[in-house]
Amino acid sequence: MxxxxxxxxxxxxxxxGEVVVLLIGMRVNHFWAVHHWVPVQLAMVRMLRELRKDKSRGLLGAVLLTASPRTYYVVQYWESKEKLYGYAHAPDAFHRVAWAAINRKERKGKARQHVGLWHETYVVPxxxxxxxxxxxxxxxxxxxxxxxxxxxxxxxxxxxxxxxxxxxxxx
Structure with missing residues (x-):
């Protein structure tokens, strides 16, 4: 099944009680720049796999969605905003590695022109x-x-x- x-x-x-929802996604700005946006997609898949393996990090569920041929995002539900922030800043989590790579590319002026990144976090009472x-x-x-x-x-x-x-x- x-x-x-x-x-x-x-x-x-x-x-x-309260519900914590994270919308996080990417927009492909230049389809031809595959070497820039495919690693971003793969990083999200890797982070979701990491979070699903370790339930103590606080991810309760996630839904991957496509808004358009250019825009992909994940709706994530978290135990708390503290757990979400904890994962985002954990030195042993893949998020830190991925975010550091994006920051390096941004400093070189290469990342944002090919791939747009966004997130919105809601704590709903x-x-x-x-x-x-x-x-x-x-x-x-x-x-x-x-x-x-x-x-x-x-x-x-x-x-x-x-x-x-x-x-x-x-x-």
Whole structure:
């Protein structure tokens, strides 16, 4: 079987408390400069593999997406912003090696003209996120935090937004 099994009916994400989301990606500015952008793609794959192997680093889940033929990004869900920052600055993590290489190329004036890099980090407080899935395998927030029956959080979006950890279904 490929991927997670489909869960029949309506479900929601089992997230409790705040949610940390990192969007990180790259844009190919010059397709012909393969030797500049392929290493960036491979570095992201390597970092995700490293994070999946070591759950203690805090990555809960990730989804790789394509926005256009030029733009690729990963939606990442983290245990906390502290764990995210911890990984970004860990001397033993591949991120540090990759970031140092990008900085060296930037100082030489070579990196940014061929490959654009970006990230956005969101710390979303409880009550400021909501999710619903219908006949879906665990995906996105639900893949990162678990998938639960929608009734555990409320039947409407308004009820799910109002859900607070430890209060039970609906508000």
């Amino acid at each position: 490929f991927g997670n099994p489909v869960v029949a009916g309506r479900t929601t994400a089992g997230a409790e 409880e009550g400021a996120y909501e999710a619903i899935y219908s006949d879906m395998p665990a995906f996105g927030l639900a893949a990162a935090h678990g998938q639960v029956a929608v009734e555990r959080r409320g039947k409407s979006a308004k009820e799910r937004f109002a859900h607070r950890s430890g209060e039970g279904a609906g508000a």
